[in-house]
Amino acid sequence: MKITVLGVGGMGSRFAIMLHQAGNDITLVDGWQANVDAIRKDGIQANFNGKQIAEKMPVYTPAEIDKSGIKADLIVVFLKSNQLESMFEQVQALIHPDTYVLCLLNGIGHEDVLEKFVAKDHLILGITMWTAGMTGPGHVELVGDGEVELQNFEPAGKDFALQVVDVFKGAGLNPKYSDNVKYSIWRKACVNGTLNVLCALLDCNIGELGKTREAPELLHTIIDEFAAVAKHEGVDLDTAEVYDHVAATFTADIADHYPSMHQDLVQHHRVTEVDFIDGAVARKGKKYGIATPYCTLLTQLVHAKEQLVGAK
């Protein structure tokens, strides 16, 4: 399949490498000039489960797209939530009538932005439990296993979504076709609404968070707030199952991982995605008249910390 990976940070690099190694035709697009320069020179350099590899693929900045003539069957988006709208404004030439867009970003409500640029029946939404981290321009750490869940946003997109599942299977990305991706997205938001925010504020990895006495009550309370709000959006989360799913990460492969919000806030002093996770629940809670004191406080604390570290 001809695939463009839009956003070549940690996760974009992981998906690009795995899909390229499986024989797909991959083109990269990223807005960080130093990253593009490094990839153009030496390929994406990765510690891939302990093995040092370099994977060469064509790479462009948004400014180069008009002249590039890139035409892909699928665009896999791995930007940060807060970059989505401004990046899509710059790269509209990538989207042809038969191009599908797959969004696996953390957070809630990305379809509201994507619908402005992509026909709904060409939109595929999903989540991933794969991990990644950048160690510098063109350099990434890719350790452990993961999975993907995805579904077409409109019924007409189902055949293509199933093709994507096959292509991802061939690349070892452990994909699953979801019959209810809205549920999957809220369930994954509970993972990020707990692990990402708490690890970023406490400056710890997932396993370390799990060893604290406070972790179970924090998880339960935050998940309950997510569930109360999700119900108003037609999603009935099974809170006991979601708790078990989140708590299972404390002793899984992923336990050594510093969530992407930790990478942003603590390691790279970058603005976080909190407004699309706990912040989204706090905002929606206000709209529906549901108290969300934990989500509200955690969002405020993350924003306060962003200011203290001078996050950009």
Ligand SMILES: NC(=O)C1=CN([C@@H]2O[C@H](COP(=O)(O)OP(=O)(O)OC[C@H]3O[C@@H](n4cnc5c(N)ncnc54)[C@H](OP(=O)(O)O)[C@@H]3O)[C@@H](O)[C@H]2O)C=CC1
């Ligand atoms: N990392 C993880 O383990 C996981 C992440 N996710 C989700 O995937 C999406 C993408 O996340 P992720 O790959 O971690 O994002 P990254 O921060 O690694 O990369 C995203 C983009 O940010 C820019 N960027 C990254 N680092 C820097 C830097 N130091 N200085 C300047 N610009 C930089 C780059 O483009 P540009 O210059 O155009 O901004 C890059 O394409 C997010 O929604 C995230 O929540 C989901 C599961 C796991």
Ligand SMILES: CC(C)(CO)C(=O)C(=O)O
């Ligand atoms: C890997 C995981 C699930 C950790 O919370 C994640 O989504 C992230 O780091 O953003």
